[in-house]
Amino acid sequence: MLIGILLCLGHVGAPYLVLLEEAAGPYLVSALADPDVGIGTFIVQAGLSDGGPLPADSVIALRVWPDDGHLGESEAHLAERTATSRGERFVAKVPFDVRGMWTVRLTVSGPPGEAEVEFPVEVTPPGPGVWTSLACLVPFAAVAVLWFMGARRRRGPASPDAAATLKPDETHVESAS
Numbered sequence: 001m002l003i004g005i006l007l008c009l010g011h012v013g014a015p016y017l018v019l020l021e022e023a024a025g026p027y028l029v030s031a032l033a034d035p036d037v038g039i040g041t042f043i044v045q046a047g048l049s050d051g052g053p054l055p056a057d058s059v060i061a062l063r064v065w066p067d068d069g070h071l072g073e074s075e076a077h078l079a080e081r082t083a084t085s086r087g088e089r090f091v092a093k094v095p096f097d098v099r100g101m102w103t104v105r106l107t108v109s110g111p112p113g114e115a116e117v118e119f120p121v122e123v124t125p126p127g128p129g130v131w132t133s134l135a136c137l138v139p140f141a142a143v144a145v146l147w148f149m150g151a152r153r154r155r156g157p158a159s160p161d162a163a164a165t166l167k168p169d170e171t172h173v174e175s176a177s
Contacts, residue, residue, distance in 0.1 A: 015043055018119050019106075023049060025115025027108045036126040037096050040064075044079055044090040046108055053087075058110030060090045067101040067120070076107070096123045 015032035022029050032043040042062055046054050061076040079090035096102065102123050107116045 015041060018104075018121060019117065022117050022119075024106075024108060024117040026112040027054070027110075027115055029106060029108060029117055031106065031119075033104075033121050035094075035096060035102065035121040035123045037099050037123055038126060040094045040096050040121075040123065042079070042092045042094060042104070042106075044092070044106065045087070046090070048112060054108075055110045055112070058108060060092070061107045061109070062092045062094055063105045063107070064094055064096070064102050066098065067103060071097070073105075099123050099125055 015034035017031075018033045019029055019031040026049055027046050028049050030045045034041040044060050046058070046060060048054065060079040062079065063073050063076055065071060065073045074094070077092050077094045079092035081088055081090055094104075100123060102121055103118055104121055105116055105118045107114065
């Protein structure tokens with residue numbers, strides 16, 4: 001049952017951390033990734049390495065390419081700047097055509113200069129796979145089987161002929177103690 005639970009906790013849901021305060025030239029960059037086949041999402045937070053905020057006219061772009069070489073480096077996918085309760089973040093939507101290992105090049109451009117950082121991501125199908133879904137159903141199926149087995153035992157004799165063979169003193173009486 002524990003294995004089924006662990007399988008269900010695979011890459012489904014929230015993006016995962018791929019960079020944490022990585023130095024890139026005059027910048028510090030952190031990034032979360034949800035690289036699904038189809039459209040992958042990258043959430044980037046960046047600031048100056050001295051702790052200051054990223055200048056307003058700064059631009060963050062991502063380029064990707066598969067490690068198997070079936071495609072070359074993609075065009076730049078610009079990240080959109082959005083304000084949150086914890087400061088600004090940049091969100092980029094990047095297309096991926098197949099699962100597997102891909103390399104991401106994140107570029108930050110602004111008045112302090114331009115810097116790049118590369119990191120790998122594993123592109124996975126969106127949602128849980130078929131085998132993961134089946135593995136998650138195993139504990140529920142086991143409980144259902146046990147419940148049916150218990151219900152059959154508590155049901156009593158299966159035929160009216162079997163009930164007629166019981167003697168009056170062999171009936172089941174529950175005590176109220």
